Amino acid sequence: DQQVKQNSPSLSVQEGRISILNCDYTNSMFDYFLWYKKYPAEGPTFLISISSIKDKNEDGRFTVFLNKSAKHLSLHIVPSQPGDSAVYFCAASPYNNNDMRFGAGTRLTVKP
Amino acid sequence: DVKVTQSSRYLVKRTGEKVFLECVQDMDHENMFWYRQDPGLGLRLIYFSYDVKMKEKGDIPEGYSVSREKKERFSLILESASTNQTSMYLCASSLTAPTGELFFGEGSRLTVL
Numbered sequence: 001d002q003q004v005k006q007n008s009p010s011l012s013v014q015e016g017r018i019s020i021l022n023c024d025y026t027n028s029m030f031d032y033f034l035w036y037k038k039y040p041a042e043g044p045t046f047l048i049s050i051s052s053i054k055d056k057n058e059d060g061r062f063t064v065f066l067n068k069s070a071k072h073l074s075l076h077i078v079p080s081q082p083g084d085s086a087v088y089f090c091a092a093s094p095y096n097n098n099d100m101r102f103g104a105g106t107r108l109t110v111k112p
Numbered sequence: 113d114v115k116v117t118q119s120s121r122y123l124v125k126r127t128g129e130k131v132f133l134e135c136v137q138d139m140d141h142e143n144m145f146w147y148r149q150d151p152g153l154g155l156r157l158i159y160f161s162y163d164v165k166m167k168e169k170g171d172i173p174e175g176y177s178v179s180r181e182k183k184e185r186f187s188l189i190l191e192s193a194s195t196n197q198t199s200m201y202l203c204a205s206s207l208t209a210p211t212g213e214l215f216f217g218e219g220s221r222l223t224v225l
Contacts, residue, residue, distance in 0.1 A: 002154075009152070034213065043116070043202055043216030044155070089154060091214075099168075100214060102147070104154035 003027045004092050006103035014111055019077040021106050023090030026071065031095035035064060035075045038087045038105070047088070048075070051095070080110045115139070116217040118203050124223045131190040133220050135203030141215075142208045144186035146170075146178065149200040149219070161186055162208070193224045 005024045013019045021035075031052040036044035050057040050064045050073070057064050063076045077084055087107050093100040119134035137144065143162050147155040147170075157170030159178040167178050175197060179187045186205075190197055200221050204214040 004154075006154070036214075036216075041218070043204075043218050044214075045216070046213045049213065091155075099157070099160065099170075100145070101157065101171075102155035104152055 002101075002103070003030075004090055004101045004103040006090055006106050008106050009104070010107045010109070012109045012111065013080050015082055016079045019075075019080045019084065019108055019110065021075040021077075021088050021090075021108065023073045023075075023103055024071055025073075025092050027092070027094075027101075028071070029094045030092040030101075032093050033064070033066060033073050034091045034093075034100075035062075036089040036091060036102075038089060044089055077108075080108075082110045082112050084108060085110050116203055116205055116215050118201075118217040118220045120220050121218065122221050122223075124225065125193050126225050127192075127194060129193050129224075131193050131222065131224075133188040133190075133201055133203075133222070135186045135188070135217055136184050137186075137203075137205040137215070138184065139205060139207075139215065140183070141205035142183070143206045144180065145204040145206075145214065146176075146186065146188045147202045147204065148172070149202055155202065158188065190222075193222075195224050198222060198224045 034049040035047040038044040066073045087105045089105045090103040116137045145160040146158040161180045177189045203217045
């Protein structure tokens with residue numbers, strides 16, 4: 001049973017527009033949430049994170065929103081660029097615990 | 113610069129063979145992880161280790177074992193490879209919590225014939 005779910009396997013957006021990737025989780029013990037980006041033939045790389053005491057974290061073009069009551073988080077990329085085309089994984093772990101769980105990933109394609 | 117190195121990028125093995133996947137990190141991280149990545153299933157945790165000689169089962173430990181004799185090295189062992197273990201295997205490391213970002217290696221693609 002997957003504790004972290006990304007229900008959209010793929011997303012396609014036009015360059016310059018907003019990309020919104022969604023993630024849901026079931027384990028109420030999760031306190032720390034991360035997004036990773038993965039290019040083909042490479043390992044995932046950390047993108048942005050948020051702890052449960054916040055509802056928003058911003059880093060340049062990337063913003064993560066957390067809705068704890070709904071057990072839902074989202075990643076917004078504005079403006080989207082062709083180089084953002086990759087698979088994005090949502091991940092979660094309990095605070096003070098490195099037992100991290102990942103979603104199935106969403107393949108983002110940004111068209112020029 | 114942070115570095116997690118997996119010994120083999122591509123391996124082809126036969127059913128029943130013993131397979132070793134090696135992972136080394138140079139960041140003095142306490143924690144190390146093995147995940148496998150399959151289409152539609154994302155990254156699933158096989159085993160992790162938070163200290164030398166310590167190991168914890170993840171979500172899918174069946175058919176795998178691990179070894180951590182030194183802090184920098186974490187090995188994944190398939191005692192008798194099967195075709196359903198054909199996958200991309202990813203090693204990662206992190207500092208201890210409270211919030212430990214994972215650093216991943218480039219992955220080892222294993223094909224079991």
